[in-house]
Amino acid sequence: MALKKSILWFKRDLRLSDNPALVAAAQSGEVLPVYIVEPLSSSEFERGSASKIWLYHSLKSLNSTLNNHLNIYTGDPVKILLDLTQKHQIETIFWNTCYEPWSRENEKRLIENLKSQSVSYDFFNGTYLWKPKEIKKNDGTPYKVFSAYKREAWRLSPREPLEIPGTLSLIKDTDNQTTVEHLKPDPVPAWSKKITSFWDFGESAAQKKLKDFTQKGLQNYKKGRDFPDHNNTSCLSPHLHFGEISPHQIREALKSAKESDTPKEDLHHFFSEITWREFSCYLLYHFNGLPSDNFQSKFNHFPWEENPAFLKAWQTGMTGIPFVDAGMRELWQTGYMHNRVRMIVASFLTKNLLIHWHKGRDHFWDCLVDADLANNSASWQWVAGCGADAAPYFRIFNPVTQGEKFDPEGNYTRKFVPELKNLPNKYLFKPWEAPEKILEKSDIVLGKTYPKPIVDLKKSREKALSAFQFLKNNPLDS
Numbered sequence: 284m285a286l287k288k289s290i291l292w293f294k295r296d297l298r299l300s301d302n303p304a305l306v307a308a309a310q311s312g313e314v315l316p317v318y319i320v321e322p323l324s325s326s327e328f329e330r331g332s333a334s335k336i337w338l339y340h341s342l343k344s345l346n347s348t349l350n351n352h353l354n355i356y357t358g359d360p361v362k363i364l365l366d367l368t369q370k371h372q373i374e375t376i377f378w379n380t381c382y383e384p385w386s387r388e389n390e391k392r393l394i395e396n397l398k399s400q401s402v403s404y405d406f407f408n409g410t411y412l413w414k415p416k417e418i419k420k421n422d423g424t425p426y427k428v429f430s431a432y433k434r435e436a437w438r439l440s441p442r443e444p445l446e447i448p449g450t451l452s453l454i455k456d457t458d459n460q461t462t463v464e465h466l467k468p469d470p471v472p473a474w475s476k477k478i479t480s481f482w483d484f485g486e487s488a489a490q491k492k493l494k495d496f497t498q499k500g501l502q503n504y505k506k507g508r509d510f511p512d513h514n515n516t517s518c519l520s521p522h523l524h525f526g527e528i529s530p531h532q533i534r535e536a537l538k539s540a541k542e543s544d545t546p547k548e549d550l551h552h553f554f555s556e557i558t559w560r561e562f563s564c565y566l567l568y569h570f571n572g573l574p575s576d577n578f579q580s581k582f583n584h585f586p587w588e589e590n591p592a593f594l595k596a597w598q599t600g601m602t603g604i605p606f607v608d609a610g611m612r613e614l615w616q617t618g619y620m621h622n623r624v625r626m627i628v629a630s631f632l633t634k635n636l637l638i639h640w641h642k643g644r645d646h647f648w649d650c651l652v653d654a655d656l657a658n659n660s661a662s663w664q665w666v667a668g669c670g671a672d673a674a675p676y677f678r679i680f681n682p683v684t685q686g687e688k689f690d691p692e693g694n695y696t697r698k699f700v701p702e703l704k705n706l707p708n709k710y711l712f713k714p715w716e717a718p719e720k721i722l723e724k725s726d727i728v729l730g731k732t733y734p735k736p737i738v739d740l741k742k743s744r745e746k747a748l749s750a751f752q753f754l755k756n757n758p759l760d761s
């Protein structure tokens with residue numbers, strides 16, 4: 284008797300272990316594994332440049348673990364899946380669900396079509412610990428405050444991770460001409476070389492990173508996570524975004540770390556950050572305007588300023604504020620930026636420069652290897668002050684004192700702003716205050732070898748605070 288055939292539609296779950304859709308597909312018979320690159324016009328948020336590089340390498344790795352049986356297509360996923368269903372006599376389509384608005388729309392369209400054609404389907408929760416629709420306040424409305432959300436979420440036990448299916452009988456669509464190589468960014472941007480030398484891609488790299496982190500970085504996470512030159516953050520964000528690892532597997536690793544005496548406060552704090560990821564997705568699910576609309580509508584009247592020269596200086600790490608420039612250059616060189624520094628550069632853009640958070644969001648979207656619609660949108664809104672449970676607007680990070688506190692030896696700043704490497708720590712974060720003699724001795728000519736600050740931090744802070752007053756006094760305030 285011929286085996287039943289199914290499609291496994293890979294989305295943001297580019298792994299074999301702990302993949303509920305894969306397990307279900309494998310149990311049902313032969314599997315046609317599919318990845319579909321959607322047309323760029325289908326979404327306002329076209330995949331960014333760094334993200335495309337990651338996707339290419341990640342699919343390459345997945346294809347190799349599937350013994351070159353990954354079938355890649357480009358186009359409308361619904362049409363492609365329906366065509367494949369006909370062509371290969373598919374009985375069921377399986378996938379792990381995603382929550383980006385365009386993904387939800389596609390999944391909805393697919394389901395409607397499958398129902399009308401009597402093809403069965405099943406989808407699973409493979410990307411997040413908790414399903415966003417399952418967590419609600421007593422009155423049935425969604426949470427808007429993280430601490431309350433977390434309390435509720437932590438009471439629910441997520442499922443245990445799943446093993447890779449023992450047998451996998453894979454189908455190759457031999458007529459299909461598209462291969463992973465068609466997704467190689469062409470021309471390969473020069474900066475992508477730096478990104479590829481900095482990261483290892485794919486499921487086994489993600490597992491190794493988790494292991495190294497739980498053995499070496501997790502101890503002291505709570506304190507160390509704020510210092511960009513410490514190895515106390517996991518750098519798992521791009522692996523999590525593309526689903527090379529699941530949050531369930533991370534939770535499992537934390538349980539083992541607990542048994543090996545990792546301090547409770549570090550475990551809790553790390554799991555709390557994983558819960559922030561869940562909360563961002565939860566917000567996106569319940570408030571699908573999150574990527575573009577101010578969560579607090581009173582910010583619709585905020586007096587943002589247009590300043591292309593300032594924006595360019597910020598993007599290129601040439602603001603003359605060393606800690607900000609170090610962060611922006613880290614992003615440019617590695618496709619990543621440490622969380623503490625992300626908050627500082629975002630605060631500098633939206634508050635000291637009064638530039639709209641959309642501009643920062645877009646730059647991060649293009650440059651981050653972990654660019655994630657939910658996390659990026661929620662985090663930008665949080666820093667700008669207009670988000671759910673946001674930082675109060677008047678909390679404006681001072682990039683000088685932040686640098687002194689969180690990069691006390693200056694290792695991080697000197698690494699990414701080498702033109703300041705000879706400057707003593709005392710002036711490293713504020714070279715404009717250094718006496719002429721010291722600048723000369725350090726081979727620095729401000730305005731030539733390194734920019735003068737594009738704004739005065741104190742004055743720009745005051746200006747931001749008065750803009751905030753405008754917001755408070757605006758009669759259109761809601």
Ligand SMILES: Cc1cc2nc3c(=O)[nH]c(=O)nc-3n(C[C@H](O)[C@H](O)[C@H](O)COP(=O)(O)OP(=O)(O)OC[C@H]3O[C@@H](n4cnc5c(N)ncnc54)[C@H](O)[C@@H]3O)c2cc1C
Nearest residue numbers: 516517518519520556557559560622625654655658659662
């Ligand atoms: C302006 C701004 C933009 C951001 N954009 C993104 C983005 O596009 N994609 C993204 O994954 N993160 C984003 N973040 C959140 C955070 O900075 C990164 O998740 C984190 O720096 C990734 O490094 P890590 O994996 O070493 O984190 P760890 O400290 O090791 O944390 C583990 C995991 O928890 C999650 N996490 C940690 N902090 C947060 C947070 N504040 N919000 C949501 N999830 C979190 C991430 O998945 C991360 O991989 C942004 C933060 C800011 C301030």
